[in-house]
Amino acid sequence: MVRTRFxxxxxxxxxxxxxxxxLYAYLFAKANNGKFILRIEDTDTERTVxxxxxxxxxxxxxxxxxxxxxxxxxxxxxxxxxxxxxxxxNHYAHKLxxxxxxxxxxxxxxxxxxxQESGAPKYDKYCLRNVxxxxxxxxxxxxxxxxxxxxxxxxxxxSYTDLVFGEISVxxxxxxxxxxxxxxxxxTYNFANVIDDHLMRINYVIRGVEYLTSTNKYNxxxxxxxxxxxxxxxxxxxxxxxxxxxSKRTGDASFEDxxxxxxxxxxxxxxxxxxxxxxxxxxxKLSMRELIEAFSIEGISKSPSxxxxxxxxxxNSLYIKEMPPQAFAKKSKPYYDALGLESKFDYExxxxxxxSRVEIMSDIPEKLKFLDEFDNFDLGLFENKKLKTDKMIAKxxxxxxxxxxxxxxxxxxxxxxxxxxxxxxxINLKSSALFWIMRIALTGAQVTPGGATEMxxxxxxxxxxxxxxxxxxxx
RNA sequence: GGCCCCAUGGUCAAGAGGUUAAGACACCGCCCUUUCACGGCGGUAACAGGAGUUCGAAUCUCCUUGGGGUCACCA
Numbered sequence: 001m002v003r004t005r006f007x008x009x010x011x012x013x014x015x016x017x018x019x020x021x022x023l024y025a026y027l028f029a030k031a032n033n034g035k036f037i038l039r040i041e042d043t044d045t046e047r048t049v050x051x052x053x054x055x056x057x058x059x060x061x062x063x064x065x066x067x068x069x070x071x072x073x074x075x076x077x078x079x080x081x082x083x084x085x086x087x088x089x090n091h092y093a094h095k096l097x098x099x100x101x102x103x104x105x106x107x108x109x110x111x112x113x114x115x116q117e118s119g120a121p122k123y124d125k126y127c128l129r130n131v132x133x134x135x136x137x138x139x140x141x142x143x144x145x146x147x148x149x150x151x152x153x154x155x156x157x158x159s160y161t162d163l164v165f166g167e168i169s170v171x172x173x174x175x176x177x178x179x180x181x182x183x184x185x186x187x188t189y190n191f192a193n194v195i196d197d198h199l200m201r202i203n204y205v206i207r208g209v210e211y212l213t214s215t216n217k218y219n220x221x222x223x224x225x226x227x228x229x230x231x232x233x234x235x236x237x238x239x240x241x242x243x244x245x246x247s248k249r250t251g252d253a254s255f256e257d258x259x260x261x262x263x264x265x266x267x268x269x270x271x272x273x274x275x276x277x278x279x280x281x282x283x284x285k286l287s288m289r290e291l292i293e294a295f296s297i298e299g300i301s302k303s304p305s306x307x308x309x310x311x312x313x314x315x316n317s318l319y320i321k322e323m324p325p326q327a328f329a330k331k332s333k334p335y336y337d338a339l340g341l342e343s344k345f346d347y348e349x350x351x352x353x354x355x356s357r358v359e360i361m362s363d364i365p366e367k368l369k370f371l372d373e374f375d376n377f378d379l380g381l382f383e384n385k386k387l388k389t390d391k392m393i394a395k396x397x398x399x400x401x402x403x404x405x406x407x408x409x410x411x412x413x414x415x416x417x418x419x420x421x422x423x424x425x426x427i428n429l430k431s432s433a434l435f436w437i438m439r440i441a442l443t444g445a446q447v448t449p450g451g452a453t454e455m456x457x458x459x460x461x462x463x464x465x466x467x468x469x470x471x472x473x474x475x
Numbered sequence: 476g477g478c479c480c481c482a483u484g485g486u487c488a489a490g491a492g493g494u495u496a497a498g499a500c501a502c503c504g505c506c507c508u509u510u511c512a513c514g515g516c517g518g519u520a521a522c523a524g525g526a527g528u529u530c531g532a533a534u535c536u537c538c539u540u541g542g543g544g545u546c547a548c549c550a
Contacts, residue, residue, distance in 0.1 A: 044550065047550085109548080165480065169479085176546070188548070190550090210550085211545095212480065212544070234480090243542075271487095278488055302480080303543085306487080308486045308487065313500090317512095432510090436509075439510055446511085447511050449512075
């Protein structure tokens with residue numbers, strides 16, 4: 001049974017890179033009928049931010065990434081919050097010391113700082129060499145603060161096979177005796193991840209490349225306990241540009257920012273799935289179901305990928321177009337309300353016009369700008385070289401058009417269109433030219449979410465005539 | 476700087492010794508058309524550089540260059 005996990009530390013908002021890591025771990029588990037576990041890594045009490053755990057729950061839920069075990073839903077291997085597992089880490093830390101794979105260290109921060117200043121490349125194993133286990137135990141019994149350090153062999157090479165990068169070997173001399181258990185009794189990531197992954201039966205560890213090299217150290221701990229090492233899948237980061245990682249700190253959008261911007265969660269998930277992984281076929285648009293079916297390690301990229309919002313926009317527009325009208329209505333309403341359109345316009349009509357033209361929901365205000373920016377539009381817009389229209393022709397046509405419209409009862413798009421098409425023949429003007437003039441006079445905008453008759457229908461007879469008259473007056 | 480990793484168009488990416496080097500986004504053009512959008516058709520654009528190996532290299536090896544990661548009582 002494949003078991004993967006997503007193990008965020010609750011230190012800030014969930015950004016796109018984190019979400020993608022969670023997504024891949026989820027997809028891999030589900031692609032193999034396995035389990036996906038959520039674990040909260042809050043061992044750094046300083047950096048832990050209140051309330052972030054809820055954001056994590058919420059974001060995963062919203063993104064459709066369902067975990068089988070986790071803090072809020074339980075499971076057989078809990079607790080799933082590291083700060084609640086302190087005793088477990090302590091137990092194993094002392095056990096590890098007994099095996100010789102770790103040792104107690106009493107060095108002060110000052111000595112450590114001095115060591116570093118003196119140019120030492122890493123910790124010098126002072127306490128391993130100068131403090132016997134018995135001495136250490138009595139110091140601890142006496143209440144002296146201590147940490148537990150990993151005892152990295154002084155010679156040799158460590159290696160393992162990453163499922164995407166292949167064999168990764170590192171010389172032990174390039175590895176440091178990192179702290180496993182801090183003086184506050186909390187474990188560091190270096191220790192907790194191993195203990196928990198083993199205890200929680202995680203057999204595929206999927207995480208960022210920043211752990212690619214240090215995984216060699218973690219394997220030493222598995223070995224010391226006689227535990228089976230998991231499989232590893234390391235992921236390159238998502239970049240803002242070729243030099244910078246995407247990060248909340250540099251003001252890059254988080255999942256919820258994109259949601260707020262009017263992206264659909266399905267589109268975001270779809271897009272980030274494709275950033276660093278590709279299916280064997282050419283599909284670009286995949287549902288969660290399809291992602292699960294298509295996901296495989298071979299498709300994972302070995303190089304970082306740059307986040308490209310225009311492509312996500314395009315994907316989003318695909319999802320918007322296929323939304324049921326009611327779903328679109330639900331999303332568009334807040335935007336209409338914010339523009340103060342309530343009771344002025346028929347939302348259903350607006351929806352029909354906009355659903356195929358909007359890429360992300362927040363495009364709506366821009367697309368509807370012509371509704372209130374009308375009075376002083378540029379009269380030069382009447383000029384259209386291809387259709388051979390200009391102000392003069394508009395001035396000539398508009399009064400006739402107004403008279404004609406006055407006599408039309410049905411102000412729905414189709415009736416208007418048929419009627420005015422005939423009208424254009426009667427006055428001997430190309431229908432496209434007539435519609436151009438009419439649309440400009442009606443909206444004052446070069447670009448509108450629909451043609452002349454659609455705009456007229458949107459305004460309704462009374463307001464359409466008012467606008468046409470106002471435009472005529474200015475000519 | 477030491478160590479580890481990576482390198483195909485502007486971006487995402489197929490490609491695993493022999494291809495006219497896919498496809499998508501973006502961009503440009505044409506068509507459709509009551510504007511715009513959608514849709515359809517087409518176009519511009521890439522194997523970082525240099526040595527090898529080989530009959531043959533985007534694919535294998537080495538070097539250079541560029542980029543990323545890592546060297547915390549952070550994860």
